[in-house]
Amino acid sequence: MSPSQEIELTLTPAQAATGVVIPVTLPSGPQRLRIPPARNGDLVRARVGDTEVLLRIHVSGPPAPAPAGKSGALGCLVALAVAAVVVGLVIANSDDDSTPTASSSPTAASTYTPYTPPTYSPPTYTPPTYDPAPAPPPTTEAAPSPFDTGTCLNGQLPDSTTAQTVRGVKEVSCSADDAHYRVIQRFPGTHDMSRCDANPRTEYGFSYQYTLNGSVINEYVYCLVGIGSYSRA
Incomplete structure (x- = not known):
């Protein structure tokens, strides 16, 4: 000492x-x-x-x-x-000097220990793992063949000059009772039905589009005439 x-x-x-x-x-x-x-x-x-x-x-x-x-x-x-x-x-502690304090014993003495702040170790972050979603199986369905000129179709097309979505239009025999329309002209690679305006015989315009996994595979515009009670002549 x-x-x-x-x-x-x-x-x-x-x-x-x-x-x-x-x-x-x-x-x-x-x-x-x-x-x-x-x-x-x-x-x-x-x-x-x-x-x-x-x-x-x-x-x-x-x-x-x-x-x-x-x-x-x-x-x-x-x-x-x-x-x-x-x-x-x-x-005196350097962090608290508001109230003086005296020892109770006249001859007592105190020791000073410096303050050591605790150490902090941040937690280790481990990113979560994710299993990728399985890829959808490949589609093997073949694209349908386009309708040829002279083909007859069934179904019901709207009697409107405004384009509308239709379903259930299929190729049938022209002698069938449900043969309602005949293809007189087709335009491949487009869905613009105004192409049929150049054909004066056109009574109906029909646009067909085939997609696979969200991508357009082929599309056609067909110019039609009505058969029987479906004729506009």
Whole structure:
């Protein structure tokens, strides 16, 4: 253990009367020390690590006024009694200097342990794994053959000049009871039914489109005439 070292510390009368947290330059470096209430000439003992430091208190300026209700003689007796006391010192934590604290024992000394913040290790992130969705089986359905000129169709086409979606139009024999339309011309690779406007015999326009997995495989426009009661002639 290193021998005790005495350092003179000057306080104002107000600081000496109430105690104070004050920076003090020690041999080991600057430290913030909590000085308890003391009188001029008091010896305050502190221990920093293995080193004991003695602080000789020097009060500068006129003395602080005595508390109300105390007689002058009693104040003098208290001053004489305290002057010979070695006051224990508590080293102030740098995070809390609001209330000075004095040791209960005049000769006790406390040690200072620096604060070491806890270490933090962030959790390790492991991204989730996903099983890819199985690929849909390949479609082997063959594209239907286009309707030839002269082919007869059944079904029901709308009697409208506005294009509408129709279903159930299939090729049938022209002698069948449900033969309603005959193909008189076709245009491959388009769905523009206005192509039939060039054929004056056209009574109906019919657009057919075949798709596979969302892609257009083939498309045709057919120009038709009605058969029997479906004729517009």
